[in-house]
Amino acid sequence: MxxxxxxxxxxxxxxxxxxxxxxxxxxxxxxxxxxxxxxxxxxxxxxxxxxxxxxxxxxxxxxxxxxxxxxxxxxxxxxxxxxALPAAAHAALKAAARTAIFDFIEGWYNLHRLHSSLGYRSPAEYETALAA
The missing domain is CATH 3.30.70 (Alpha-Beta Plaits)
Structure with a gap:
């Protein structure tokens, strides 16, 4: 090839x-x-x-x-x-991406994804069922 x-x-x-x-x-x-x-x-x-x-x-x-x-x-x-970005612009983009990824994982994904340890329910569904 x-x-x-x-x-x-x-x-x-x-x-x-x-x-x-x-x-x-x-x-x-x-x-x-x-x-x-x-x-x-x-x-x-x-x-x-x-x-x-x-x-x-x-x-x-x-x-x-x-x-x-x-x-x-x-x-x-x-x-x-x-x-090619200047070092300061590259660092700023990297920091913004890191913050956005953290916010997504902690603010939405971990709350809505299905957990096998919770019977394949999201933490929000599990807490609602537990409170009822």
Whole structure:
């Protein structure tokens, strides 16, 4: 089985100079638009996600990459968007996700899910039956 090539588009935060473009093209073959703010490349990987990670790993230190996106949709008609967030934004998103997950589990899921130890009833149903 052969691994596919994935067409990826790279959006840059600034225009590249000719020397920067040549340096990056030594790592991966690149095609640039007229002002070198958008690049296209093919990356050999099993999945689009792996291709975007591989691209960011290989070119992230050489280029001012803003966004990496797959150029063609996958079989589910989805386009992958790979964005590097600043550390503070990443930490804030992680904290918000952790709080939302905790609130869901403690505020709804644990109260409504069926517990085998309660005769496959929710805690609310069990407490209502116990009080009656």
């Amino acid at each position: 052969t691994m596919p090539h994935h067409a990826l588009e790279i959006l840059l935060t600034r225009t590249l100079g000719p020397a920067e473009l040549r340096d990056a093209a030594r790592v991966l073959p690149l095609a640039a638009n007229h002002n070198a703010t958008r690049l296209m490349t093919l990356v050999h990987a099993k999945t689009p996600h792996q291709a975007a990670r591989r691209l960011r790993h290989r070119l992230g230190a050489r280029l001012p990459i803003d966004v990496i996106t797959t150029h063609y949709p996958d079989t589910d008609h989805k386009v992958l968007l790979n964005v």
